[in-house]
Amino acid sequence: MPGDGQTLTYPVYYAGSYKTLYKTFMQAVMNRYAANSNVGYIRFGLARGVPPQMMAYSGVTAIADFNTVWENYIMEMTSMQKSLQQATVNASGRAVHLMAAINQYGSPIQLAAIAFEAQNAMSLGFGFGSLGLQGAT
Numbered sequence: 001m002p003g004d005g006q007t008l009t010y011p012v013y014y015a016g017s018y019k020t021l022y023k024t025f026m027q028a029v030m031n032r033y034a035a036n037s038n039v040g041y042i043r044f045g046l047a048r049g050v051p052p053q054m055m056a057y058s059g060v061t062a063i064a065d066f067n068t069v070w071e072n073y074i075m076e077m078t079s080m081q082k083s084l085q086q087a088t089v090n091a092s093g094r095a096v097h098l099m100a101a102i103n104q105y106g107s108p109i110q111l112a113a114i115a116f117e118a119q120n121a122m123s124l125g126f127g128f129g130s131l132g133l134q135g136a137t
Contacts, residue, residue, distance in 0.1 A: 012057050013047045014073035030084040035092035043099035063106050067113045082124045102130040
């Protein structure tokens, strides 16, 4: 994936130690800031796009098959965030608003995966947004 003339490498967000460490980070952020009345919302980014090498890592060749891998990751991470939010409510009586960062990937862009992420966020009571979400015209 090109970026300013460089090849960018990304972690495999949904696997191994990255996911475990990111969950620990989210827990620490929620412990520190979720009960703070100066914090209006928290939005954890779960990825920065999904480069083709992640499909290869997952052992899938069809983007539709990768969508299932991706959706499972999104559900796991957002469910975990929801449980952290609920724990904060139980401990402090205050619910910080959580938002989901919607990601785009694929060529063509996987609009069904984007819709899944938005629907998942709504079902959990999260807001959602995206920086740079775009579609072909």
